[in-house]
Amino acid sequence: MTDERERPLALPTYEKLADEYAKRAPTKPFNADLERPTTLGLLPDIEGFDVLDAGCGPGITAEHLLERGASVTGIDVSAKMLAHARERAPAGRFLRADFGEPLPFESNHFDLVYSSLAFDYVGDWESLFSELGRVLRPHGILVFSCGHPVADTLYFDPDDYFETEMVSDEWTSFGDPVEVSTYRRPLAAILNPLLNARFRLDGIAESQPTEKFREKSPETFERVSREPTFLSIRAVMTAD
Numbered sequence: 001m002t003d004e005r006e007r008p009l010a011l012p013t014y015e016k017l018a019d020e021y022a023k024r025a026p027t028k029p030f031n032a033d034l035e036r037p038t039t040l041g042l043l044p045d046i047e048g049f050d051v052l053d054a055g056c057g058p059g060i061t062a063e064h065l066l067e068r069g070a071s072v073t074g075i076d077v078s079a080k081m082l083a084h085a086r087e088r089a090p091a092g093r094f095l096r097a098d099f100g101e102p103l104p105f106e107s108n109h110f111d112l113v114y115s116s117l118a119f120d121y122v123g124d125w126e127s128l129f130s131e132l133g134r135v136l137r138p139h140g141i142l143v144f145s146c147g148h149p150v151a152d153t154l155y156f157d158p159d160d161y162f163e164t165e166m167v168s169d170e171w172t173s174f175g176d177p178v179e180v181s182t183y184r185r186p187l188a189a190i191l192n193p194l195l196n197a198r199f200r201l202d203g204i205a206e207s208q209p210t211e212k213f214r215e216k217s218p219e220t221f222e223r224v225s226r227e228p229t230f231l232s233i234r235a236v237m238t239a240d
């Protein structure tokens, strides 16, 4: 059993961050003009799909998924985040659940699982992807983003790149400084748990900023245009 199963790693952090995150993330360049367009860009036509938004936060991505004609169920460990999600995307259904644990859904249920920047808070991706594979129907699709292993290696400067390890950073761009812990992992520890859970890789994107990012933050735009930041992946569940 991993630590976050006793207490989800992200819970205290996002209970603190929820209000400022809900206020700032809709337009903050790293989210709105870098990660989100890259990850949403991997979605197929989801009109009529039953979609699970895993780690839905304040409902920004749920709103995008609903606008594309999907039925959306959002899950998150943070009750405060879920309150924002219900307000922002009232057509969605939102439940408190920890995706580091077995999910409260029947097997073969969803057409697609979407997740922006939430899986880095869980250490055991073998169990995570196996559980996501269970709740997806055969040929169901998983689209998610995580820290880019090259970016995380440059930023955290680990003793051993090949270890999956917990790392911490102080975030100052969502109001008062908050210590945020996540897991950094090598490329093989991102891809192998997917393949072991019988997903087939179907698309990969390394985040690229939009023109809006350049308008909002020209200097950072130059850097994130030339260096990786986030990794986005589309994978398809193989049939039994």
Ligand SMILES: C[S@@+](CC[C@H](N)C(=O)[O-])C[C@H]1O[C@@H](n2cnc3c(N)ncnc32)[C@H](O)[C@@H]1O
Binding pocket: 004, 008, 009, 010, 011, 014, 025, 054, 055, 056, 057, 058, 059, 060, 061, 075, 076, 077, 078, 081, 097, 098, 099, 100, 115, 116, 117, 118, 121, 122
């Ligand atoms: C960086 S925020 C991203 C929120 C949203 N996906 C977005 O892009 O706006 C990460 C979210 O994942 C949630 N989260 C982290 N670990 C989780 C877990 N084990 N189970 C459910 N939600 C989790 C956090 O509470 C937080 O709302």
